[in-house]
Amino acid sequence: MFLNVHSSYSLKYGTQSINQLIATARHLGVHQMVLTDINNSTGAVEFIRECYKQGIAKEADEIHKGNIPYQIKPVAGIEFRIDNRLLYVGIAKNREGMRELNEFLSYHNIYNIPLPELPPEMKNVYIVYPFQKTFSQELKANEYVGIRAKQLNFLYKHSLLKQKEKLLVWHPVTVSNKITYRLHEYFRAIELNTLLSKVPDEQKCDLDEFLISESELIRQFDQYPFIVQNTQQLLDSCDLSIYFENSPVPSSKNKFYYTGTLDGDKQMLRELAASGLKYRYGENNPEAVARLEKELRIIELKNFCAYFLITYDIVDYAINNCGFYHVGRGSGANSMVAYCLRITDVDPIDLDLYFERFLHEKRTSPPDFDIDFSWDERETIQRYIFGRYPEWHVAFLGTMSTFKDRAIIREIGKVMGLPKEEIDSFTDPTKEKENLGNKTYQKLLAVHHYMKNMPNQRSIHAGGILISEEPITYYTALDMPPKGFPTVQWDMYEAEAIGYEKFDILSQRGIGHIREAVQLIQKNKGKSIDIHDFPTFKNDAKLNRILKEGQPIGCFYIESPAMRQLLKKLKCDNYLTLVAASSIIRPGVASSGMMKSYIERYHAPDKVVYLCDVMKQQLAETYGVMVYQEDVIKVCHYFAGLDLADADILRKAMSGKYRSKLAFDELVNKFFASARMEGHSEELITEVWRQISSFAGYSFSKAHSASFAVESYQSLYLKTYYPMEFMVAVLNNYGGFYSRWVYVNELQKTGAKVHLPCVNHSDEVVNIQGKEVYLGFIGIQGLEEKNIKIIPTERRSNGPYLDLEDFVKRTGISLEQAIILIRLGCLRFTGKDRKTLLWDVHNYLGFKQKKINGAELFKLSYKTYQLPELVDSALENAYTELELLGYPLNHKMFDFLKTRYRGDVMAADLHKHLGKTIRMVGNYVCEKTVHTIKNTKMWFGTFLDANGDFFDTTHFPNATPIYPFKGKGCYLILGKVVEDFGFQSIEVLKFAKLDIQLNPVAIN
Incomplete structure (x- = not known):
């Protein structure tokens, strides 16, 4: 009976989530309702799915209580408005009706065309207009007029009585009670950017727009039973049950075939893989041939050939049509087929990577490829994909941002009319206790309680693209964000629930560094670089020596202070150690203490005590520490005897990505039972399980780390042998971890003569000729x-x-x-x-x-x-x-100082002063704030000395002010030199920013 229900997806209008709406409807005994959010269908499929799921879940309970179970019949549609003026509501009769509504709205969104006063003909849609006293429109067969109970008096002698069959019960639902009505008013004020008291009535819903029982609604229309009958007939004719799949895994909605047929896809994938096998492994490699056949068998079994071929097509276009460089990373690097198709440059045999981490017979969703392109080339690839597949069959994945803590407080404070200073004080964490006694703040918090985490606005996913077999508009309308690509109206979680898997087309500046450096080397040195010759790079003694020194400024993923420190502590001089470092640097691993444990064992491998021979055999590479997700799989497989598929499912479950607790518990029981059958003692099994469960949630894919490490080596190769061109490329691709001046300083250290911009020599970006470098006009x-x-x-x-x-x-x-x-x-x-x-x-x-x-x-x-x-x-x-x-080019920050003092010790000599208290002067580079176990703050600082060398500082809470750093400039540092696994740093005792000379212009 409820034809016009709003959920919280009616952004800054509706106040109830879909689950809340369904729960309330069940409580009131409502049997049918239509979700019609304003100008979107974000929640349509979710609403249908949840209505059926809740009905199934409640059925047994209802029967047990002696009640007759019932199912809320979900119907969906869209409410169309212009500037909050209601035009009409479209209700889908069936699946085709949902598509018609979505495509109608999508067309106007994509081409930025205002919605028409009257909708076009839609064969599978009912159109409902709001009642007006002067309504005189000629109604078509599928068109109706909805009338509210309080408007029934206006029917007297109304022309619509001549078309009684066209009148319907109209009871909009927006709020649930007086409290949520007030929340609705706050939403409207925020949307209109005005004070609560100035929101016009016509911009708000009516006070009675909440769910009531069907019997109460029918009673309100007891003088007009034909209106109730018309409404019931309309609802009875609608059927969207096809959207509900009573299965934990929805059927795939991705494009089924790349070539048009399954057999065609199988043949094409096999031919491409065979050709790639020769390119990667040569003519005679039985191990590679056997593994390739194993992977192809599983890919074909799971009908994922199209997913591989679509990804191959994207990469092939980038390489052969555009000359773009890419990085295929993530779990996709576990696949030899992906390696042979050049989707990734990581050799899974060389690294002993498990295909099952990527795909196995028990996996129900398609695998996931992450393809990185340069930041300024990704859009070209995106446009290719959108041009490659038909309209309505390709779209960006959306995201839904929600109201967040501080942002909510600011928004609420603004519409309450509070002054900026008061709002600022309410968002200041240091004044939390003081504010709790403030009545205004208490009122603000009460609103915050209801608004927190509610949908705020739709946006676009960082890189996820959906390519569908049938029109995506069966499931959603499309938006057109400023980025310029059609975008679905729901996020990745709803996509997964419906049955879509995304293609991640991402970007990073590190690829831009590599690409432009290769181009500049060709132009400036006349040398052609095969940047994909990774086997040569990883065995280059000079590269490995520089890696060990821990100064790879500008190189992807390994230039941050934390990574530089780790490289020095590990004395990292090879690819496998770098792969491990790329994994253990992750916050979860580091904070769990496993990073320290790994470093200790790395330096004393003979002292490592393994739990048993199986653990030694499987974890010898990582000294008994489970560094990767693949380690979890190996232990579950070789120690406990689980097959590789179950081992990966268990690994995924422990990372929090498994929804069924019952199924998870069954796997845990299977682990213990299987381990007992392998002959292990109960004590040993319990300890191995403890280590697995404590680590699995922090673990990182080895293939992902390997992808990062490959790119790091490529960057390091270019910086080592062509440092000037590489650093120019870094600058032209907007740097990396550090500020721009750090990279200019690094460029000067290569011997390049760096000039200020010149109108007769400079280009938009930095250019290089020989050793002469001119800064570009960008950056002025x-x-x-x-x-x-x-x-x-x-x-x-x-x-x-x-x-x-x-x-x-x-x-x-x-x-x-x-x-x-x-x-x-x-x-x-x-x-x-x-x-x-x-x-x-x-x-x-x-x-x-x-x-x-x-x-x-x-x-x-x-x-x-x-x-x-x-x-x-x-x-x-x-x-x-x-x-x-933003920095002095021909001078150093030290030149601004009033003092000529540059410190007693330089960074290069720290190793000579271990345990001593020294004074240094450092130019501030960056800082990192961390919280201690006691919830106090401490800091890590990075500085350059007067010679341009890096050194690092540690600022403990008891030795530093509340906030020690005061922006860029030079600091006098008194501290103790300490060493941790060969890495020297300063534990700061006193710390102060040094005074500078005044600008002569300011003096004059």
């Missing part, structure tokens, strides 16, 4: 994008600029923009100092001049004046560089 603070492009484009087209006058005329630059360039020295080619040029530019641009359209017939010269001597100060120029670049 305040320089407009149009000038960043115009200056080098005009120079390339019409030759170098002759002088300031020529530059001004040819670029049409404004006075303010010219001043920025002059102050930074970008026109130094003129031979004039900056202050003279600043004087001159005012002659050209310091007054308004009527713009002349067209070229000059004769060249007119400006008058010149004799100027007094203007002196440039080195410190003043350094301050200008700091202001306009």
